Amino acid sequence: MFTAAAATAQSADAPPKREALRVCQDPNNLPFSNTQAEGIENRIAEVFGKALGLPVTYYSFPQRLAFIRNTLRYKLPGQDYPCDIVMGVPAGFDQVSVTKPYYRSTYALVYAPGKGLDGVKTSDEFLKTDRAVLAKLRIGLYDRSPASEWLVRHGLVETGVPYQIMNADPAQYPGEIIEKDLAAGKIDAAVVWGPIAGYFAKRVQSPKLTVVPLRSEPGVKFDYEMAMGVRYGEREWKQQIEGLLESKKPEIAAILQEFGVPVVDESYAAKKP
Incomplete structure (x- = not known):
């Protein structure tokens, strides 16, 4: 009886099956994203969608206007969230559950x-x-x-x-x-x-x-690590994305190079006194 009850509880808590990779994006923010799917984050999303066997869909909202609240955390009563992942956020960004950095x-x-x-x-x-x-x-x-x-x-x-x-x-x-x-x-x-x-x-x-x-220096931080963001509480989804960040690292690096992104190492951080 306990086993059956536990299985029922696990089934109830299981996330719904994903029908698409639903991406939150800015509609006019090249080189990152746009409605024509021409940006860095669009290209990476397509790599992820292919790996997951899912079509990629986008929910667009200008990033300058409370972006996370109006995309990843936006939900009307009786409706689902419009998107499930933000493809680019600074590491440490506290409005989302942040993945490990990818560049x-x-x-x-x-x-x-x-x-x-x-x-x-x-x-x-x-x-x-x-x-x-x-x-x-x-x-x-x-x-x-x-x-x-x-x-x-x-x-x-x-x-x-x-x-x-x-x-x-x-x-x-x-x-x-x-x-x-x-x-x-x-x-x-x-x-x-x-x-x-x-x-x-x-x-x-x-x-x-x-x-x-430009290298960071004491008092001026120029370099930042970039990650992806999902909703808090979606641990399995976050782990799945982090797995893709690891397995698709060569494809991601090629996309960043194609777009001319200056990818730097830790030497660009400000030296500690």
């Missing part, structure tokens, strides 16, 4: 040729450039990003050209700072999150842009 990237400096930075390959080389040259630069950056603090710390605050990250225009996308303004010469350089830097620098055919991954 580390860092903010990057992207610059156009002929501005006095030609040949610069590291943040140290940038900071050692003649101060008269640096003082003339117009460096685009998004507000509330570590780039602002970095410029302040190195006496370059006057070079910063701020951009608003929380733009209400649904057509706005983070790569505009590179694809439109840097390419057009409105600014000389930009400091943005690495995957955005790598992807949009590749898309600009002329001028040829250079991407310089």
